[in-house]
Amino acid sequence: MSHMTNESEDEMLSKDHTDSPMIDDGNVGGSASRGIVLKKGPWTSAEDAILVDYVKKHGEGNWNAVQKHSGLFRCGKSCRLRWANHLRPNLKKGAFTAEEERLIIELHAKMGNKWARMAAHLPGRTDNEIKNYWNTRIKRRQRAGLPLYPPEVCLQALQENQQNQNAGGDHAHHDQLQTNSYEIPDVTFDSLKANQGFLPYVQELPDISVSSMLMKGFGSSQYYSFVPSTAHCPKRLRESVAPLSGYDGSLRNEPPPFDQTQDDSCDNKMSEPSGLSFLYDPDPITRNLLPFGLNQGSHPLLNGNFSASKPTSGAAKSELPSLQYPETDSGSWGSSSPLPLLESVDAFIQSPQPSGTLQSDCLSPQNSGLLDALIHEANTLSSAKNQSSDKSSSSSTVTPGDITDSYTQNMCETKWEDCGDPISPLGNCAASIFSECTPISASGSSLADIQPAATFPVSNVKLEPAELAWTLDRENREISTQLDFSRPDALLGSCWFDQSVAYAKDQGITTDAIAVLLVDDLGSDHNQMAAGTTSSQGWGLGSCAWNNMPAVCQISEL
DNA sequence: AAGGCGTCCAACCGCATGATA
DNA sequence: TTATCATGCGGTTGGACGCCT
Known part of the structure; x- marks a missing residue:
C-alpha cells in the first residue's frame, strides 16, 4: 500500500474538513462507511490537528462522531487509537527509561x-x-536464549504474591469455579487424602500444592490445545469478574495471586479435564497421587498436546498467563521445602524449576511470564540440544545422562510430533527443560553433582553479564536448591519430589540412591515413550515427575 | 551503491464487553 | 430479551529505517 504524502494530504485536508465526503485518493486504502470511503494508513499532521481540535471541543469519546462532524475520514476506532496513542496530552515519547x-x-x-x-x-x-x-x-x-525475567523481578512478584495471599480472597475463586462448572470430584481428594495415610511422603503434601495446582492447573487451559470448546470462557473477563485462582476452601484457602486474578480470571480459562484419561502410569497409587484427580495429561506441560504456537480450540486462546508465585506458605511445606529464596528465584528463572512453587506456576494461566521464559529459553536451548544430541539418540548404551538426553529427544520426536506441532514452543520447552535441567549426568548420579543448568555444554547461548552472574552464582547452591531447580520433572512435580527426597533423607537414604532410582525411573519412562507404549495423547513432561513418586515411595519402604 | 535482512512501531483487525434502544 | 452501537483490548501486519554484506 502506498501512502499519501503528508504534504499532499495536509493540503487537501486543510482546505476543508467539514462534512464533505472524502473521495478516496486511491493512495491510501480505505473502507466504505455510509458511502464514505474511510482513510487508512498513517495519519497526517493535518488529520492530527483535526482530531485534536475535535477532542478539545467535544472531549474524548463518541469517536464515530469525529468522522461525521470533523471531516476526518477515519473510522472511530482509528481516531480513538490515534488519540490515545499519539495525540492525547501527557503522553511520554521516546525510549523507555x-x-x-x-x-x-x-x-x-x-x-x-x-x-x-x-x-x-x-x-x-x-x-x-x-x-x-x-x-x-x-x-x-x-x-x-535468555530468561525474560530477572531474578529480582521474580522475587518481588513472589513477595507480592505472598502478600496477596495473606490478604485472602478465596471466596471468589470458588464462586468462579462453580460458575464455570468446573467440578472436582470429592473422591479425587479423598483418594489423595487416603494416600496420605498410606504413603509417607503424601502425608506431607502441602495442601497448597493441591489447591494451587487445582486452581492454576485447571486454570491453564489456554495452554491446552485440546481444551473442549464447551469449557469456554470468554476471552477476557473484565474487572467485574470474580477471581479465580484457588479451588475452594474445602482444601485450602487460596487467595488470588497478584491482583490480576481479579480480572484475568479468564485467563485462567479453565479447562475441563473431562474426557482426558490417565494414559501412561499403570500404577494406581500414582494415579491417586495425581493432584486433584486431574488427569495427568491435563497439564499443559504434562502433555504433548500443548502448543503455545498453535491455536487452541474454542476460546482457549493462548493468552499468556502471568508469572505467579504460588502459595508460599512455608509452614505448609515442611522443612524440606522452604520458601523460595532469592537464589532459588535465580534458578527459577534460569531453568525451569521444580519446586511446588514452580509447579503451580507452570500450571498457572497467569504465569505467562514464567512460561514465556521457559518457552523462549527452551526454544534456544533445545535447538542447541538437538544439534548436539544426535548421537545420543542412537546410542544403545544409555548412561543416566544419555537417558535423559534421549528421553528429551524422544519427548520431542514423539509427543510433539503427535500433536502435529513439531516446533511447538512447549515441545521445545519440554525438551530443553530436560536438557537443561536434568542434572543427573553420566559423570555422577549424585544429586550433589548436579550442575547448574547454564553450565551444560549444550548451551552455547551467550549470557549477558548480569545473567551470567546469576548462573555462576547458582554453583554455590545447596543440594536441595539444586534439586529444586535442576530436576526436569521437578518443574511440575518437584514439590513432591522435594518432599520425597527429604523424607528419604530422614530415613537415611542417600540422595545418590534416590537419584539412581529416579534415573531408572526416567529411563523407564523414556523406554516407554520410545517404545510407543504410551498413548499418543495426554502425557509428556510431567510423567517422570509422577512416576518418580512411587520410586521414592519404594525407597521409603525399604 | 544496491540488495538483503532485522528491528521498530504505527496502525489495523477481530473479538469481547457494556450500554442502550 | 434481543439487537445494535460504542468502546476497549490484544494480536498481527506492514512500512520505514538502519545495518550489514
Whole structure:
C-alpha cells in the first residue's frame, strides 16, 4: 500500500474538513462507511490537528462522531487509537527509561500480556507502546536464549504474591469455579487424602500444592490445545469478574495471586479435564497421587498436546498467563521445602524449576511470564540440544545422562510430533527443560553433582553479564536448591519430589540412591515413550515427575 | 551503491464487553 | 430479551529505517 504524502494530504485536508465526503485518493486504502470511503494508513499532521481540535471541543469519546462532524475520514476506532496513542496530552515519547523497563518487566511478570493494565501503571505510556516494547524484547531475548525475567523481578512478584495471599480472597475463586462448572470430584481428594495415610511422603503434601495446582492447573487451559470448546470462557473477563485462582476452601484457602486474578480470571480459562484419561502410569497409587484427580495429561506441560504456537480450540486462546508465585506458605511445606529464596528465584528463572512453587506456576494461566521464559529459553536451548544430541539418540548404551538426553529427544520426536506441532514452543520447552535441567549426568548420579543448568555444554547461548552472574552464582547452591531447580520433572512435580527426597533423607537414604532410582525411573519412562507404549495423547513432561513418586515411595519402604 | 535482512512501531483487525434502544 | 452501537483490548501486519554484506 502506498501512502499519501503528508504534504499532499495536509493540503487537501486543510482546505476543508467539514462534512464533505472524502473521495478516496486511491493512495491510501480505505473502507466504505455510509458511502464514505474511510482513510487508512498513517495519519497526517493535518488529520492530527483535526482530531485534536475535535477532542478539545467535544472531549474524548463518541469517536464515530469525529468522522461525521470533523471531516476526518477515519473510522472511530482509528481516531480513538490515534488519540490515545499519539495525540492525547501527557503522553511520554521516546525510549523507555530504565525504571519504566523494570516496571514493565515486573508488571508483565504479574499480569502477562495485559498491556492496557500495564499501561495504567506507566503514566504517559500506551498499551501499544508497551506491547511493542515487550514483543521486541521477547524476540531479542528469545534469540539470545535468555530468561525474560530477572531474578529480582521474580522475587518481588513472589513477595507480592505472598502478600496477596495473606490478604485472602478465596471466596471468589470458588464462586468462579462453580460458575464455570468446573467440578472436582470429592473422591479425587479423598483418594489423595487416603494416600496420605498410606504413603509417607503424601502425608506431607502441602495442601497448597493441591489447591494451587487445582486452581492454576485447571486454570491453564489456554495452554491446552485440546481444551473442549464447551469449557469456554470468554476471552477476557473484565474487572467485574470474580477471581479465580484457588479451588475452594474445602482444601485450602487460596487467595488470588497478584491482583490480576481479579480480572484475568479468564485467563485462567479453565479447562475441563473431562474426557482426558490417565494414559501412561499403570500404577494406581500414582494415579491417586495425581493432584486433584486431574488427569495427568491435563497439564499443559504434562502433555504433548500443548502448543503455545498453535491455536487452541474454542476460546482457549493462548493468552499468556502471568508469572505467579504460588502459595508460599512455608509452614505448609515442611522443612524440606522452604520458601523460595532469592537464589532459588535465580534458578527459577534460569531453568525451569521444580519446586511446588514452580509447579503451580507452570500450571498457572497467569504465569505467562514464567512460561514465556521457559518457552523462549527452551526454544534456544533445545535447538542447541538437538544439534548436539544426535548421537545420543542412537546410542544403545544409555548412561543416566544419555537417558535423559534421549528421553528429551524422544519427548520431542514423539509427543510433539503427535500433536502435529513439531516446533511447538512447549515441545521445545519440554525438551530443553530436560536438557537443561536434568542434572543427573553420566559423570555422577549424585544429586550433589548436579550442575547448574547454564553450565551444560549444550548451551552455547551467550549470557549477558548480569545473567551470567546469576548462573555462576547458582554453583554455590545447596543440594536441595539444586534439586529444586535442576530436576526436569521437578518443574511440575518437584514439590513432591522435594518432599520425597527429604523424607528419604530422614530415613537415611542417600540422595545418590534416590537419584539412581529416579534415573531408572526416567529411563523407564523414556523406554516407554520410545517404545510407543504410551498413548499418543495426554502425557509428556510431567510423567517422570509422577512416576518418580512411587520410586521414592519404594525407597521409603525399604 | 544496491540488495538483503532485522528491528521498530504505527496502525489495523477481530473479538469481547457494556450500554442502550 | 434481543439487537445494535460504542468502546476497549490484544494480536498481527506492514512500512520505514538502519545495518550489514
